[in-house]
Amino acid sequence: MCLAVPGKVVDIQERDGTRMAQVDFGGVVKDVCLAYLPDIEVGDYAVVHVGFALQRLDEESARSTLELFEQLGVLEEEFGDAWGRAAAEAGAVRPVEEAAR
Amino acid sequence: MRYVEEFNNPELARRLLDDIHATVTRPWALMEVCGGQTHSIIRHGIDQLLPEGVELIHGPGCPVCVTPLEMIDKALEIASRPGVVFCSFGDMLRVPGTDRDLFRVKGEGGDVRVVYSPLDALAIARRHPDREVVFFGVGFETTAPANAMAVHEARRLGVRNFSLLVSHVRVPPAIEAIMRSPDCRVQAFLAAGHVCSVMGTAEYPELAERYRVPIVVTGFEPLDILEGIRRTVRQLERGEHRVENAYPRAVQEGGNPAALRMLEEVFTVGDRAWRGIGVIPRSGWRLSDAYRDHDAEHRFSVSGITTRESGLCRSGEVLQGLIKPHECAAFGRECTPRTPLGATMVSSEGACAAYHLYRRLGTETPAPARTTEEATPVG
Numbered sequence A: 001m002c003l004a005v006p007g008k009v010v011d012i013q014e015r016d017g018t019r020m021a022q023v024d025f026g027g028v029v030k031d032v033c034l035a036y037l038p039d040i041e042v043g044d045y046a047v048v049h050v051g052f053a054l055q056r057l058d059e060e061s062a063r064s065t066l067e068l069f070e071q072l073g074v075l076e077e078e079f080g081d082a083w084g085r086a087a088a089e090a091g092a093v094r095p096v097e098e099a100a101r
Numbered sequence B: 001m002r003y004v005e006e007f008n009n010p011e012l013a014r015r016l017l018d019d020i021h022a023t024v025t026r027p028w029a030l031m032e033v034c035g036g037q038t039h040s041i042i043r044h045g046i047d048q049l050l051p052e053g054v055e056l057i058h059g060p061g062c063p064v065c066v067t068p069l070e071m072i073d074k075a076l077e078i079a080s081r082p083g084v085v086f087c088s089f090g091d092m093l094r095v096p097g098t099d100r101d102l103f104r105v106k107g108e109g110g111d112v113r114v115v116y117s118p119l120d121a122l123a124i125a126r127r128h129p130d131r132e133v134v135f136f137g138v139g140f141e142t143t144a145p146a147n148a149m150a151v152h153e154a155r156r157l158g159v160r161n162f163s164l165l166v167s168h169v170r171v172p173p174a175i176e177a178i179m180r181s182p183d184c185r186v187q188a189f190l191a192a193g194h195v196c197s198v199m200g201t202a203e204y205p206e207l208a209e210r211y212r213v214p215i216v217v218t219g220f221e222p223l224d225i226l227e228g229i230r231r232t233v234r235q236l237e238r239g240e241h242r243v244e245n246a247y248p249r250a251v252q253e254g255g256n257p258a259a260l261r262m263l264e265e266v267f268t269v270g271d272r273a274w275r276g277i278g279v280i281p282r283s284g285w286r287l288s289d290a291y292r293d294h295d296a297e298h299r300f301s302v303s304g305i306t307t308r309e310s311g312l313c314r315s316g317e318v319l320q321g322l323i324k325p326h327e328c329a330a331f332g333r334e335c336t337p338r339t340p341l342g343a344t345m346v347s348s349e350g351a352c353a354a355y356h357l358y359r360r361l362g363t364e365t366p367a368p369a370r371t372t373e374e375a376t377p378v379g
């Protein structure tokens, strides 16, 4: 949860009065709130933390950071299967997920 | 042991290291505040590449680690209640409470869900108006704007069944507490880059001046950390104590103004307990009175909690940089990532977990990392 991850804004929509984007983090696409970076546009790169864009970033550093995070397993930690990881760490079976979310 | 050749730009890493070696004439003790930096340092063996006598002391900057036990126990208690959907970041699942963790609560039938963003928890609340949806709002200044927005939106959209269990901590008061401790050996700080992306750097000049310590805002990648160290030792050698920004690509002096306004509106600064360390004055945020209805501590009266911390765990000393993880007698024996006694063994930002993961058991002598021949190039 702690590190902010750079990503590329691929789409922007208004939702319930809030500007929301789809952001691509090296292949994983997530909904991201733009309330704190209101003038960002499609194609821009930003540092995103738990679903919020916090600072603009240039493309080159965004790409090199993403590459590094991929290698270090940061992307898996941020977007991967937390229950599976916790189960592996605990040496236990993963608990059953609810059917209806 | 890692080698410079594994850095994403070995040549630049080499130049930074050469400069650090050429600058340093005396021993210095630097604290990296953030657990993400600790992890990166240990993973890349940066501490072992520095000149003899330059020590990196690992700081308390891991929100998972410093969330007080009482708050974890409250979370576990609320998450076990029928009718509650308890949402959390994945990092909190295995943080030990007094007698279990969120992972266990889920196994016992509690409706615990992992979300990527607090807005996901708010969306769950809107889909299930008949359930009480609680989000575990932990983290430093980086996470706080997200949690603040979730509560703000809940109020704006009239989502009454959404509340936040808040345990937010702030970095500058922790730096101050460390400097005031009689055992303090820290002579300079690498400040946490992403915290400053939100907050800017305005809180630091006063601390640098008062305690005569250089404070260098530093990123998380190996090269960023080397650059932060390079600037820090240069100041130390010159007898300076300024605030410098070594991470300008993600940090502006004024931080993120929109986020700062939201924090101001939703939160109030107050004293907060840090696990293993104790209460640090003005070091936390709680929801301001206007948002009391969305405060889980207010909504769920949780009483009768008696906390019991492991008698073996020395994570408080680890978090204050007083000992290194492997100096704790339980490290790697009673305490492992599978059976963590303290939160610092759980989180990927926790110093004990980083030492365990990269096998810093304190017994091996660091291998010299100077020549290309013995290196294994990666990537």
Ligand code: SF4
Binding pocket: B312, B313, B314, B315, B316, B318, B325, B328, B329, B330, B331, B332, B335, B336, B340, B341, B342, B343, B344, B345, B352
């Ligand atoms: S090794 Fe385990 S018991 Fe020792 S300080 Fe770290 S978390 Fe606590």
